[in-house]
Amino acid sequence: MFEFNLLVTYAYDFLGTRREIARMLSRLGDEAPTIRRTLVKGIIGVITSLNVHQLSKELQRIANDNSNEFYFTQRWIPIDLWTTSDIPSIREGVKKAAKIGADERWMMVVEKRRYESHHTPEIIKELAELIEAKVDLRNPDKILRIDILGPYAGITLLRPSEIFSAVRRGPFTPPE
Numbered sequence: 001m002f003e004f005n006l007l008v009t010y011a012y013d014f015l016g017t018r019r020e021i022a023r024m025l026s027r028l029g030d031e032a033p034t035i036r037r038t039l040v041k042g043i044i045g046v047i048t049s050l051n052v053h054q055l056s057k058e059l060q061r062i063a064n065d066n067s068n069e070f071y072f073t074q075r076w077i078p079i080d081l082w083t084t085s086d087i088p089s090i091r092e093g094v095k096k097a098a099k100i101g102a103d104e105r106w107m108m109v110v111e112k113r114r115y116e117s118h119h120t121p122e123i124i125k126e127l128a129e130l131i132e133a134k135v136d137l138r139n140p141d142k143i144l145r146i147d148i149l150g151p152y153a154g155i156t157l158l159r160p161s162e163i164f165s166a167v168r169r170g171p172f173t174p175p176e
Contacts (some may be wrong), residue, residue: 004045052078056164070166105136
């Protein structure tokens with residue numbers, strides 16, 4: 001089973017991406033993260049001692065100070081728990097992770113890679129019935145995110161601000 005508590009997407013250059021992740025995490029206080037390839041090209045798995053739900057705020061602060069800090073990485077996605085990617089296991093994981101109050105609005109995001117067992121609408125239908133709160137696709141209080149990577153599914157309950165997306169702004173400056 002995967003143990004990563006963070007997934008980082010990238011477009012190319014694994015080694016450059018790995019260095020960028022290590023540099024950012026070290027800068028924020030984790031001197032020894034585990035950074036490894038996953039079974040899906042373009043996604044790196046990370047085990048960090050940092051709070052992955054607070055990480056996006058720190059990364060956004062760094063990007064606001066200097067957008068050239070992020071050249072290789074694209075999205076930094078927290079993961080709360082892993083299950084196998086069969087629907088009954090994902091359902092059990094959602095029951096554990098999806099603490100959504102009846103007065104909160106929520107939405108679900110399903111990202112599938114190297115997975116053909118079920119179509120996204122089928123997955124959403126199976127999982128959405130577990131949550132009684134009101135769905136709001138425009139302005140949710142919480143996002144239930146399911147990242148399926150072949151035989152594994154990462155499940156996370158997030159606030160909308162807790163996924164960091166590195167947006168390249170300004171002229172290109174190669175990283176050191």
